[in-house]
Amino acid sequence: MAYDVPVVVAGGGLVGLSIALFLRRRGIETMVVEPHLAPSPLPKGRGLNVRTMELYRAAGLEQALREAPPSVLTGLPEVIHAETLAGAERFRATRPSDAVFGAASPTTPLTIDQNVVELVLREHAVRAGVDLRLGTRLTRFAQDAFAVGAYIGDAPRAPVRAQYLVAADGHRSPVRRRLGVGVTGPGVMARYVNIPFRADLTGPLRGRRLALCYLDRPAAGTILARLADRDQWILIVPRDLVEDVTPDRYPDLVRAAVGTPDVEPRISRELLDPDGRPPGWDLAAWVADRYKVGRVLLAGDAAHVMPPAGGLGGNVGIQDAYDLAWKLAAVIRGQAGPDLLETYEPERRPVAERSCGFAVDLQSSRGAGAAGPGRRPDPVAMVLGQRYRSPAVTEGPADDGRPEGRPGTRAPHVPLVRAGGPVSTLDLYGEDFVVVAGPRGGPWVEEARRIGLRVHRVGDDLADPEGGWAAAHGVTDSGAVAVRPDGYVCWRAAAGPHDLAGPHDLAGPHDLAGSLARALAVSSTDPLRATANLGGVDEPT
Structure with missing residues (x-):
């Protein structure tokens, strides 16, 4: 049977680009469709854990990632909870050092912003021969027992005929919704907006190497994080707090969070929405009920969403991609039966469930002013100790x-x-x-x-x-x-x-x-x- 391409990937973000590169390394031609021309300027993830770096090492990408521009969070391992940045700390946590993994892995975690990772992956995808189509999207698809027809663009004349479709099209995943796949989990836990700003916070920092701060002002659940450099920050506040606040009062919210009235924040208006309002997002947690429907498979945020605490979401998605890539390659090349793909869900879904549960507990405890959910698991076991059945x-x-x-x-x-x-x-x-x-x-x-x-x-x-x-x-x-x-x-x-x-x-x-x-x-x-x-x-x- 003739195909235009073996695999179409919907979504050219972190996970979609990863699976395309992993497939190309195994000789499988891949088309990636991505509606955005450039990665988001606001990094969604800030690090690659040791297991992810092992996979990129196996794919020949480790050196390129380590040579990419480092994150501003490099060398800033501390997380605190306090009423304000200038106030007394209620707890302090420190990211595990690289030495923790020294006996367990030949590589180490990498603190790097997701938008930088995506740029590296885009460059290597083009170099590897991935058919990367930016500024376009998968508009619809149809499948039968033999192929998937993927309609690309707003007015496609004919579908792209592929053996498989991988949905890496984000947490809203039109593909998942069209398949009718439900999700299980807490769902939306909170709704936030991001207020990016610049300010010299040297005084209230008091020499601390802070990457992330959970604060009670201007409202419970506030988060303060560094953005792109030492003076650029992002204030994350509950969405309902700004519903009746005009943009000229955003600096007041920053001062309330910092806890010093003499701070002069400059709002980064270029990072606001076109209407001048701060971009919003949902803190949510769920896992898709199914990872495979016929010849369509889900990966990354299309398959699971988890809170940012612990930095597991994107890493779990990349690990999905690696598991799926070698199995797709084996089936497409006729070296394995189609039932090999039926092992993708029972191997990867339990990992997402455990990771999601841990992230929910950690996010909730930090927001409440506790260091973590009781006894924290061994970081080596958490990242490297997953077992497939x-x-x-x-x-x-x-x-x-x-x-x-x-x-x-x-x-x-x-x-x-x-x-x-x-x-x-x-x-x-x-x-x-x-x-x-x-x-x-x-x-x-x-x-x-x-x-x-x-x-x-x-x-x-x-x-x-x-x-x-x-x-x-x-x-x-x-x-x-x-x-x-x-x-x-x-x-x-x-x-x-x-x-x-x-x-x-x-x-x-x-x-x-x-x-x-x-x-x-x-x-x-x-x-x-x-x-x-x-x-x-x-x-x-």
Whole structure:
């Protein structure tokens, strides 16, 4: 069947551009339609967490992002609650330092504004050959069992025929609404407006490295945040507070929040709406009831919305994109069955639910003047300890939420040496399925090669100077793990076939070929087609 393009992405923001780049890296042509010509000048997100940076590292984008203009929040890790900026603090919280993740990842989080990230992604998307159509939108679509017809622009003559449509078109998502997909969650928790201004707040800051302030003046629920530089700020106040306030009184609201009457704020009128009023937004929390309807899939804010506390929303969306991209690529290239896409929702929706719940609790507690919702989770476990449960992994025993090499968890980071230079185990993944075996895991190496998988063996092409690989993965030196293109363990044998209890062969629960074929929704009689070279890169080991 003829298609104009394999994938159309509705929405060219953070998530839409990410999925397009992840697909192009796997050789899949992608069209992105985005109604806005430029990113919003007001950054919606202010940082990329360590898991997101691992994914951009695998996609070859980490260096470009680190070389981009830094956020004004760089080096400003503190969050407070007080009556006013000049008043006494009721609590203080500090963003986890990069050192927290040092033993868990080869990379670190990056404090960077979302609008800057989007500019970097746009540049790389064009360079990678993404068909990026700015200033246009998806006006309607229709699908059947074989294709999606996407109508692009205001007066399209004919639809663009695609195999799949990805909706990354924001929290209002016309695609989600047309599909009739409902949402579950608290919904709208508060309605705010943004008043951008410039002022020298050196005095009331008192040398504090503040990124964000929850305040009780001029009204409970007020938030004060830095914007683009040290003297540019944004005052976020409840919408009903400004309904009867004329623009000339906005400086009074700023003075009330700061708590010093001699502050002379200059309202940044170029960032107001055309009518001179401050732009509004809803603080909301919900998760879509479905992530896939036929050949249409939801990602990012089209699939989930969460409060900004914790900075999880955009990061969860980028991680949606990576999970979906490798699965779409495998199906489109005929290396996996269509049912592989049915694992997208059971893997990613629970992550959104947990993240949304945490963000709601954190936002509510900070707004009420508490440091957080009771005992805060380990930041490493929160960001890196998510576990997938779906047919795309071979189930193992229940885990405690920390990444320890169990099937369904992110593969651990272990420093190794390859070709004389340092390498993380995570740098071995990202293109296709990979098997890594211990020094005595020869049978697993042979089996992996028999079915066409890329394979590495510790003690052969990989050196383990610290001797930590086996313990980190929960195996002995005769064991092995299989890792998906997204860096998640999908199969594990704790030891070699002759060291395992039960039949001394490669069948049963330790059947590597059968496990991967089931994960990819293909016949186990054709393991080579099912598992080989999913990333389109064939490198000798």
